[in-house]
Amino acid sequence: GAVVSQHPSRVICKSGTSVKIECRSLDFQATTMFWYRQFPKKSLMLMATSNEGSKATYEQGVEKDKFLINHASLTLSTLTVTSAHPEDSSFYICSAAVLAGAYEQYFGPGTRLTVT
Amino acid sequence: QKEVEQDPGPLSVPEGAIVSLNCTYSNSAFQYFMWYRQYSRKGPELLMYTYSSGNKEDGRFTAQVDKSSKYISLFIRDSQPSDSATYLCAMSENLRGKLIFGQGTELSVKP
Numbered sequence: 005g006a007v008v009s010q011h012p013s014r015v016i017c018k019s020g021t022s023v024k025i026e027c028r029s030l031d032f033q034a035t036t037m038f039w040y041r042q043f044p045k046k047s048l049m050l051m052a053t054s055n056e057g058s059k060a061t062y063e064q065g066v067e068k069d070k071f072l073i074n075h076a077s078l079t080l081s082t083l084t085v086t087s088a089h090p091e092d093s094s095f096y097i098c099s100a101a102v103l104a105g106a107y108e109q110y111f112g113p114g115t116r117l118t119v120t
Numbered sequence: 121q122k123e124v125e126q127d128p129g130p131l132s133v134p135e136g137a138i139v140s141l142n143c144t145y146s147n148s149a150f151q152y153f154m155w156y157r158q159y160s161r162k163g164p165e166l167l168m169y170t171y172s173s174g175n176k177e178d179g180r181f182t183a184q185v186d187k188s189s190k191y192i193s194l195f196i197r198d199s200q201p202s203d204s205a206t207y208l209c210a211m212s213e214n215l216r217g218k219l220i221f222g223q224g225t226e227l228s229v230k231p
Contacts (some may be wrong), residue, residue: 111163
């Protein structure tokens with residue numbers, strides 16, 4: 005149980021275009037989803053926290069107009085990187101929280117974004 | 121100073137060795153401590169979860185938390201090549217608080 009998927013697993017796009025990444029909780033409902041960014045050999049950096057039906061809460065330094073997050077249902081959250089630039093190239097990982105007493109985050113497999 | 125410090129390694133050990141992985145932290149409000157394992161190009165998976173100080177054992181894995189020293193450890197006994205991965209510590213202040221991750225330690229277990 006507690007499986008989180010991400011799509012696509014890998015994407016290459018041209019500078020200036022927008023890319024959408026989907027995060028789905030497959031066998032549970034996730035009121036809260038999180039989006040992280042991870043650089044090679046670096047820690048996961050939380051970008052934003054997303055609650056179903058409400059606006060995402062962005063961490064300091066993360067541009068909300070550049071990284072659009074939508075959490076339309078209890079099983080789906082999307083991250084759209086708008087007007088992508090090469091410096092946006094990174095590994096993006098989502099996680100979903102299971103609300104059942106003990107708090108745990110289950111992570112998706114990640115999406116490798118390369119902007120050329 | 122980073123909130124959570126973790127030696128990135130890489131750490132290379134022979135099969136069967138005992139592995140010790142550690143993190144230090146500066147925020148005394150952290151109450152929940154986790155260890156995640158991340159294989160290359162994959163998302164992290166939760167290994168161990170500990171509340172406050174003390175030890176927790178699960179098979180070959182033991183997690184220790186020393187809040188007085190702001191120091192947490194993960195021990196892996198009888199290490200196997202399949203344990204080769206990056207191990208990330210993470211911690212939070214409360215059940216619904218955001219997770220603060222360490223940099224991750226890259227572990228290689230040689231057959």
